Amino acid sequence: MAESPTGPSGEQPDPDNVRRIHRLVRMMQQYDLTAIDLVEGPTTIRLRRRTEAALPGPSHAAPALPAPTQAAAPLPGPSAAAPSAAPTAPPPAPEVDGLLIESPMVGTYYQSSAPDAPPFVTVGATVRPETTVCIIEAMKVFTEIPAGVSGRIAEILVQDKQPVEFGQPLFRVVPS
Amino acid sequence: MNDRPLPWPVRRLDEVDSTNDLARRLATGSDGSARPPLVLRADRQTRGRGRGANAWWSDEGSLTFSALLDPTAIGLLDRHTPLCSLAAAVAVVDAISPRVDRGRLAIRWPNDVEIDGRKVAGILPERINGPEGPRLIIGIGLNVRTRLDDASAEVRRMAGSLAEFAGIPLEPDDQEAIFADLIELLRGSLQLLSEDAADLSRRWAELDQLLGRPVRVDLGRKIVAGIGAGIGPDGGLRIDTGSGPQTVYGGRVLRDG
Numbered sequence: 067m068a069e070s071p072t073g074p075s076g077e078q079p080d081p082d083n084v085r086r087i088h089r090l091v092r093m094m095q096q097y098d099l100t101a102i103d104l105v106e107g108p109t110t111i112r113l114r115r116r117t118e119a120a121l122p123g124p125s126h127a128a129p130a131l132p133a134p135t136q137a138a139a140p141l142p143g144p145s146a147a148a149p150s151a152a153p154t155a156p157p158p159a160p161e162v163d164g165l166l167i168e169s170p171m172v173g174t175y176y177q178s179s180a181p182d183a184p185p186f187v188t189v190g191a192t193v194r195p196e197t198t199v200c201i202i203e204a205m206k207v208f209t210e211i212p213a214g215v216s217g218r219i220a221e222i223l224v225q226d227k228q229p230v231e232f233g234q235p236l237f238r239v240v241p242s
Numbered sequence: 243m244n245d246r247p248l249p250w251p252v253r254r255l256d257e258v259d260s261t262n263d264l265a266r267r268l269a270t271g272s273d274g275s276a277r278p279p280l281v282l283r284a285d286r287q288t289r290g291r292g293r294g295a296n297a298w299w300s301d302e303g304s305l306t307f308s309a310l311l312d313p314t315a316i317g318l319l320d321r322h323t324p325l326c327s328l329a330a331a332v333a334v335v336d337a338i339s340p341r342v343d344r345g346r347l348a349i350r351w352p353n354d355v356e357i358d359g360r361k362v363a364g365i366l367p368e369r370i371n372g373p374e375g376p377r378l379i380i381g382i383g384l385n386v387r388t389r390l391d392d393a394s395a396e397v398r399r400m401a402g403s404l405a406e407f408a409g410i411p412l413e414p415d416d417q418e419a420i421f422a423d424l425i426e427l428l429r430g431s432l433q434l435l436s437e438d439a440a441d442l443s444r445r446w447a448e449l450d451q452l453l454g455r456p457v458r459v460d461l462g463r464k465i466v467a468g469i470g471a472g473i474g475p476d477g478g479l480r481i482d483t484g485s486g487p488q489t490v491y492g493g494r495v496l497r498d499g
Binding site for chain 2: 170171172173174196198203204205206207208209210212227228229
């Protein structure tokens with residue numbers, strides 16, 4: 067059985083929470099925050115980031131967004147998710163500059179609003195959080211995907227009309 | 243009649259290119275502006291949409307409209323968005339079933355409503371990024387008294403009109419009553435969706451046209467073929483393939499089965 071894009075409760079990590087953690091992790095990177103505590107009803111999300119000095123490897127390495135399953139593991143409850151690298155001194159991570167924009171759902175990736183329209187973004191384009199970068203179609207619902215970050219598109223990681231999975235990286239963005 | 247209050251304001255237009263496109267222009271401020279909720283209803287669409295070759299045949303006997311909604315205001319989360327097709331399809335079925343006297347009403351996953359295998363309604367939801375946040379546009383085309391005489395043989399084979407399956411002739415007033423019912427039912431269906439109501443997913447599972455039938459879904463790079471094994475609560479179409487069950491969330495259901 068394929069993974070659910072909607073995550074009925076109890077079966078899978080709640081994609082909303084996974085997505086929220088991804089956003090928070092990006093925000094921590096973007097604004098250079100070292101800690102975020104978010105309490106909403108029974109759910110507590112605590113994120114801690116090492117300071118730049120303590121980080122092994124290249125100081126501006128990618129934030130290494132955790133895979134959805136890892137990110138969702140600590141939920142719910144007052145536990146910590148560390149978005150940084152592994153706790154023991156790891157071998158230097160493969161150097162990837164920038165942030166990743168990931169697919170929020172299972173579906174088909176479209177680079178433009180219509181077959182004859184220009185792509186929403188191309189490599190080198192500057193995006194803001196609200197900039198539409200692509201459309202994901204799932205069950206004939208066409209969803210415009212916002213960048214969620216500010217920066218410059220460094221790489222497009224998928225091809226037009228390609229099926230994509232939940233959490234699959236779509237773009238690499240060099241933050242501004 | 244037709245004066246009954248509707249849950250959302252309706253703006254009626256003689257002719258537009260596509261009500262979904264107009265809703266988008268209004269939501270993004272490129273053609274005036276409009277605050278959701280708002281229903282844009284056209285008596286005639288010159289360029290009704292449907293991606294690819296899904297041309298939509300319509301005339302004054304068709305209901306064509308788009309609901310422009312603020313998903314946040316009606317409690318719909320991101321994960322609900324892909325389910326709007328099925329939720330709207332259930333609303334269409336409920337709106338027309340009292341007028342259908344013969345034929346089997348069903349949903350052809352994920353966004354068509356059929357009677358006896360002929361399409362009477364199509365649904366095209368979109369979620370866009372407006373300057374004031376995300377907006378949901380749910381476009382619906384429903385053939386009530388549509389004359390298909392002038393349509394191509396292929397359209398006539400695949401498409402139908404509600405009037406063909408009704409026990410009594412449908413009048414313009416019936417069309418108005420169906421519109422009013424549909425708006426009310428669409429609002430209710432989206433509310434059930436926002437509540438993750440099992441009743442709603444049970445309905446779309448019961449109405450599955452492809453259940454137990456041969457089905458082929460074109461995913462672009464490959465075709466998944468097998469026997470339809472149900473629409474899940476997450477909206478995915480389960481297919482029993484020769485090599486085991488598979489669930490698809492996208493792609494195009496091929497009409498040749």
